[in-house]
Amino acid sequence: MGVMKRVTMVFRAKANKALDRMEDPRETLDYSYQTQLELLQKVRRGVADVATSRKRVELQINQLQQSEGKLDRQARDSLGAGREDLAREALTRKAGIQSQLEDLQTQYASLQGEEEKLTAASQRLQAKVDAFRTRKETIKATYTAAEAQTRINEAFTGISEEMGDVGLAIQRAEDKTAQMRARAGAIDELMASGALEDMVSGPHDDIQAELDRMGAGQGVDRELERMKAEIAQGSAPRQIEGAQGASDAEPASTASAVEQGQAGDGE
Amino acid sequence: MIVRILGEGQLEVPESAADELNQLDAALESAVERSDEAAFQPALQALLARVREVGTPAKPDELKPSELIVPQADATMDEVRKLLADDGLIPG
Numbered sequence: 001m002g003v004m005k006r007v008t009m010v011f012r013a014k015a016n017k018a019l020d021r022m023e024d025p026r027e028t029l030d031y032s033y034q035t036q037l038e039l040l041q042k043v044r045r046g047v048a049d050v051a052t053s054r055k056r057v058e059l060q061i062n063q064l065q066q067s068e069g070k071l072d073r074q075a076r077d078s079l080g081a082g083r084e085d086l087a088r089e090a091l092t093r094k095a096g097i098q099s100q101l102e103d104l105q106t107q108y109a110s111l112q113g114e115e116e117k118l119t120a121a122s123q124r125l126q127a128k129v130d131a132f133r134t135r136k137e138t139i140k141a142t143y144t145a146a147e148a149q150t151r152i153n154e155a156f157t158g159i160s161e162e163m164g165d166v167g168l169a170i171q172r173a174e175d176k177t178a179q180m181r182a183r184a185g186a187i188d189e190l191m192a193s194g195a196l197e198d199m200v201s202g203p204h205d206d207i208q209a210e211l212d213r214m215g216a217g218q219g220v221d222r223e224l225e226r227m228k229a230e231i232a233q234g235s236a237p238r239q240i241e242g243a244q245g246a247s248d249a250e251p252a253s254t255a256s257a258v259e260q261g262q263a264g265d266g267e
Numbered sequence: 268m269i270v271r272i273l274g275e276g277q278l279e280v281p282e283s284a285a286d287e288l289n290q291l292d293a294a295l296e297s298a299v300e301r302s303d304e305a306a307f308q309p310a311l312q313a314l315l316a317r318v319r320e321v322g323t324p325a326k327p328d329e330l331k332p333s334e335l336i337v338p339q340a341d342a343t344m345d346e347v348r349k350l351l352a353d354d355g356l357i358p359g
Contacts, residue, residue: 001300002292004270004314004335006351011336117274124276127327135330158330168339169274226275 011093015160025152032156036129038080039163046170050118053180054111057104060187064101068094074207081214082225090207100187107180114173121169128162154173269325271333272320273350274340278322288335291317299347315340327332 022028063241071094078086139148214222270280270288280288291314298306299321317336325331 001296002289003347003351004288004337007273007336007338008333010350010352012332015332059353120276121274124327128330131328131330154332155330161332161336165273165276172274172339221289240348242308 008149011161011164012157014164015157015262017154018160019156021160025149026140028152028156029140030078032159033133033136036125036132036163038160039166040122040125040129043118043125043166043170046173047115047118047122050111050115050173050177053184054108054115054186057108057111060099060184061104061108062192064097064104067102068097070209071097074211077211078207081211081222083210083214086207086210093207106181110176111180114176118169118173121166125162125166128159129189132159268334269329269331270322270337272315272318272337272339273342276327277329277331277333278318278324279325280318280322284317284321287352288314288321293326299344299351302344304344307347311342311347312340320358 018032020030022031071090075087075090075094078084078090132155135151139151139155143151268280268282268285269277276351291310293315295307295310297303298310314337338350342350
């Protein structure tokens, strides 16, 4: 018979069963309208729930992106200071954060899709509910109970199908939101426990601590490194002359000049 | 005739497309019956693509029930099975 026909029959059967339960067809109209309004509320709450989850994931993405940027800077600073071991550590942590980020970005897109679908479903249902209300008043005012029956049947079956469809969409969105909450909760816990935080900020940040210590204690060493790099570059093509000239006049940016010098060396 | 794509709404589809849609639907049904995952997704996507191609969105304030209902684009085979079962997935 085909999938399409069979799915249609299941929807129809559902509507017919509900119709059979109603004794007075006019009562059916009012009762059904109430149910429609309730479903409309439910789908709007669903949209709000999905949006809340989406925003939470968005916040986590922002936090992880900051961490990623910071680790990237630390890796560069470490390399600039000749500490490949520290740079390697920073990049390893960065890779861990990147895989979390990719996962979150996939989830974000999926939630965004759910939100759009539910919003559209809510608009479609609203249009049908409005149409049903108008139809309901006309039927109640114009027809006797017996005449009303067939007219009610069509309208009821039509709206019932829409409601079934919207109900399914809400279920799918709820499932996705529940999965998302579990994941977001796990990441929040990681952050709260310090496992993620440790890597990048605060007093626990060992990479930054090491960089700071070197910055304070090894100014002479770094100056020597910089000079070595400059001399070494005398024989290499001097592509970044301008940047080095600027750094000579400005001691504060010595570290970045060294870094550039070394990056130039490596190439 | 009116065709609904679950999760997307109703479309007005010319009767002349019925045969072609039924053929695509038969392929989908056979994939579900054989539990053929590899054939299921392409069959569903082909059916959906054709319905969208020949259909135009029905008036939103229309209260007519659909003649045919197509599962949503991201439906799994399991979800389609449940849809086909009485009192399976549809809430209410």
